[in-house]
Amino acid sequence: MRLKVDLLPRGSYPDVVILVDVLRGTTNAPILLEAGAQHIYLTPSLKTARLYAQENNLLLVGERDGVPIEGSNYPASPAELRNLSLERDVMYMAQSTPQAVRNLQGAKHVLLGSFYNARAVVKTAVELATEEIAIVCTGHDGNETLEDTVCAGFLARRIEKMKEVQLLDAARMAMALVRAFPDVQEALVQSSTGQQLQKLRLYEDIAVSSLISQTDRVPKLLEVIHHEETPVYRFQ
Amino acid sequence: MRLKVDLLPRGSYPDVVILVDVLRGTTNAPILLEAGAQHIYLTPSLKTARLYAQENNLLLVGERDGVPIEGSNYPASPAELRNLSLERDVMYMAQSTPQAVRNLQGAKHVLLGSFYNARAVVKTAVELATEEIAIVCTGHDGNETLEDTVCAGFLARRIEKMKEVQLLDAARMAMALVRAFPDVQEALVQSSTGQQLQKLRLYEDIAVSSLISQTDRVPKLLEVIHHEETPVYRFQ
Numbered sequence: 001m002r003l004k005v006d007l008l009p010r011g012s013y014p015d016v017v018i019l020v021d022v023l024r025g026t027t028n029a030p031i032l033l034e035a036g037a038q039h040i041y042l043t044p045s046l047k048t049a050r051l052y053a054q055e056n057n058l059l060l061v062g063e064r065d066g067v068p069i070e071g072s073n074y075p076a077s078p079a080e081l082r083n084l085s086l087e088r089d090v091m092y093m094a095q096s097t098p099q100a101v102r103n104l105q106g107a108k109h110v111l112l113g114s115f116y117n118a119r120a121v122v123k124t125a126v127e128l129a130t131e132e133i134a135i136v137c138t139g140h141d142g143n144e145t146l147e148d149t150v151c152a153g154f155l156a157r158r159i160e161k162m163k164e165v166q167l168l169d170a171a172r173m174a175m176a177l178v179r180a181f182p183d184v185q186e187a188l189v190q191s192s193t194g195q196q197l198q199k200l201r202l203y204e205d206i207a208v209s210s211l212i213s214q215t216d217r218v219p220k221l222l223e224v225i226h227h228e229e230t231p232v233y234r235f236q
Numbered sequence: 237m238r239l240k241v242d243l244l245p246r247g248s249y250p251d252v253v254i255l256v257d258v259l260r261g262t263t264n265a266p267i268l269l270e271a272g273a274q275h276i277y278l279t280p281s282l283k284t285a286r287l288y289a290q291e292n293n294l295l296l297v298g299e300r301d302g303v304p305i306e307g308s309n310y311p312a313s314p315a316e317l318r319n320l321s322l323e324r325d326v327m328y329m330a331q332s333t334p335q336a337v338r339n340l341q342g343a344k345h346v347l348l349g350s351f352y353n354a355r356a357v358v359k360t361a362v363e364l365a366t367e368e369i370a371i372v373c374t375g376h377d378g379n380e381t382l383e384d385t386v387c388a389g390f391l392a393r394r395i396e397k398m399k400e401v402q403l404l405d406a407a408r409m410a411m412a413l414v415r416a417f418p419d420v421q422e423a424l425v426q427s428s429t430g431q432q433l434q435k436l437r438l439y440e441d442i443a444v445s446s447l448i449s450q451t452d453r454v455p456k457l458l459e460v461i462h463h464e465e466t467p468v469y470r471f472q
Contacts, residue, residue, distance in 0.1 A: 007243065007380065140405075143404055143405060143406065144243065144405055144406045145405045146405040146408050146409050149409055168379055168428065169376075169379060169380055169381045169382040169385075169427055169428050170379065170380045172382050172426060172427070173382050173385055173409075173413060176382075176413060176416040176417065176423075177409060177412055177413055177416060179415075179416040180412040180413060180415040180416040181412065187412075191405055191408070
C-alpha cells in the first residue's frame with residue numbers, strides 16, 4: 001500500500017484521504033460530533049453556509065482569521081466546543097477546510113483528522129484503504145503549514161507501524177519532522193497560524209489542538225449536496 | 237528582509253534565489269567551476285545541449301536517472317568531477333536543474349547552492365539581497381525531496397544567524413528538519429534520489445554531496461542565450 005503525504009492539496013486521490021487542518025478545522029470537526037451533532041456540514045461559501053443553516057435549522061459555528069463570524073452560535077474554538085452539549089446538527093464555517101475538501105474530488109473516502117482523533121482516524125483509514133492512504137495538509141492560503149505537516153508526519157508514523165507501506169520523500173520529511181518536535185504543541189506554538197492565535201490570546205485552543213487521541217469520532221464525508229451550485233459537504 | 241523556502245519552484249521571485257538540487261545538480265555545478273571551467277552552461281533540452289556544446293567546443297557532462305549520457309566526456313558524478321582539472325567550459329546536462337532555472341524568471345540573482353558551497357552561497361546571497369532571499373528546492377518530477385529540503389533548512393539557519401529575517405512556515409519546517417538530521421548525510425541516504433544512487437552503487441557521490449563548505453565557488457546566472465528558441469543558461 002502507498003502512504004502519501006501532500007503538504008498542500010494537489011494531484012488525484014484514488015482511495016482514502018485524511019485531510020488535516022490542525023488549527024483548527026479538523027480538530028473542531030470531531031469535537032463537534034463528540035459534543036452531540038449527528039452531522040456536520042461544510043461549504044466554501046459563507047453565504048451558502050448561512051442560508052443552508054437557516055433552511056435546515058443548523059447551529060452555526062464559524063471563524064475567519066481566528067475571529068468568530070457574526071451570527072454564529074459558537075466560536076470555532078476547540079477549547080469552548082469540547083465543553084458543549086449540542087442537540088442540533090452544525091454548519092461549520094471553517095476557513096480553509098471546505099475549499100480543501102473541494103480539491104479532493106476523486107477520493108473514495110474523505111476523513112478529517114488531527115492530533116485530537118489521531119488513533120481513531122488512523123484505524124479507520126487503514127481499515128478502509130485498499131491501495132493508498134493520502135494524508136493531505138490543508139495549508140494556509142496556498143502555503144505549507146508547520147502544524148499540518150507535523151500532524152501528517154505523526155499520523156504517517158502510526159500508519160507505518162500498522163501496515164507495510166511505500167513512501168515518497170514528502171512522507172519521509174513529515175515523519176522526520178516529528179522527531180524535531182517531540183512535544184507537538186511546540187510545533188503549533190511556532191507555526192504562523194499558532195502565532196496568530198497567540199496574538200488573539202487563544203492559548204487554550206493551541207493546547208487543546210495538541211492533545212492526542214481524545215476522541216474516537218472520525219468525520220467521514222457522506223454526501224455532497226449542491227445548493228445553488230455551491231457544494232455543501234455532509235460529514236458524519 | 238524576507239527569508240523564504242519553497243519546497244518546489246513556484247511563485248515569483250523578486251530578488252535573490254538560491255536554487256538547491258543537492259543530488260547532484262547544484263553540487264556538481266560549483267565543483268565544475270572549481271575544477272577549472274570558466275563558465276558552465278545549462279539547458280533543459282538534451283538536443284540543444286549537444287548542439288550548443290559542439291558549436292562552442294564545450295565539454296559535455298551529463299546524466300539521466302543517475303546514468304551518464306551517451307557522448308558525455310564525464311559522468312555527472314561529484315566524486316569523479318572533483319578530481320579533474322578542466323581546461324574548457326562545460327555544458328552541464330543536469331536532469332532537473334535547468335528546468336527549475338526556467339521556472340525562476342523574474343529573479344534578479346540566481347545562485348546555485350548545496351552543502352558543498354554552503355558558506356559561500358549564503359555569504360553571496362546575503363551580500364546581494366535587498367528584500368528577499370528565496371531558497372528554492374528543485375524537487376524531482378514535481379515532488380518535494382528530502383535532500384533538497386534539508387539543505388534548504390541548513391542554508392536558511394545560516395542566513396538567519398547573519399540577518400534578521402521574516403519566516404514563513406515552509407522555512408521553519410526546513411530549518412526544524414535539520415534538527416532531525418544532525419548528520420546531513422543520513423538525509424541523503426534516506427531520500428528517494430539517494431536510494432536510487434545507492435542502487436547504482438554511487439555511494440561516493442552521496443558522501444561528497446554531504447560535505448559542507450568545500451569550495452568558495454558560487455555559480456551565478458550571468459546570461460540567458462536563446463538557441464533556436466531554447467534557453468541556454470550561462471553561469472559563472
